[in-house]
Amino acid sequence: MNLLTLSRAASPAALIAVRRAIGTGVAVAAVIATSIGAAQEAQTFTGVISDDQCAKDGHAAMRMGPTDAECTKICIVAHGAAYVLIDGNEVYALSDQKAPEAFAAQKVIVTGTLDPKTKTIRVTSIKAA
The missing domain is CATH 2.40.50 (OB fold (Dihydrolipoamide Acetyltransferase, E2P))
Known part of the structure; x- marks a missing residue:
């Protein structure tokens, strides 16, 4: 099931939950990428x-x-x-x-x-x- 199919079949509350989960995943990935980039060498x-x-x-x-x-x-x-x-x-x-x-x-x-x-x-x- 893709996101378009999910958006047609799901309730508004379910769509909000999916969007929040995606947003959280993106935020976590950004934090990890920033901390890896900021890692310094001895x-x-x-x-x-x-x-x-x-x-x-x-x-x-x-x-x-x-x-x-x-x-x-x-x-x-x-x-x-x-x-x-x-x-x-x-x-x-x-x-x-x-x-x-x-x-x-x-x-x-x-x-x-x-x-x-x-x-x-x-x-x-x-x-x-």
């Missing part, structure tokens, strides 16, 4: 692991600990800061907040996908540079 970023408090205002006068690594870790725990990657003048939030701890204040290579709107890297790996 990139690599090289920089230093720090915390977002130091990255924002560089509170050197409030240094927390004897080393940069200790300062970063203390800021994370004591001040609710989050690990970030500082790459030149850019500061990127990191989706993974566990792996960066081992690399606090170290130069690293982060692999992941960047959300340019939020400047967040969805981390797939971190290794020493």
Whole structure:
């Protein structure tokens, strides 16, 4: 049965239901196509692991600990800061907040996908540079 035959034989309520189903299917297909098109490939970023408090205002006068690594870790725990990657003048939030701890204040290579709107890297790996 084709759509023309269905339209002659079906009630108006049935036709509305069919149209809604077709409309929903088209909308779902459009969303899937958009998300596939928007999928990004992994990139690599090289920089230093720090915390977002130091990255924002560089509170050197409030240094927390004897080393940069200790300062970063203390800021994370004591001040609710989050690990970030500082790459030149850019500061990127990191989706993974566990792996960066081992690399606090170290130069690293982060692999992941960047959300340019939020400047967040969805981390797939971190290794020493």
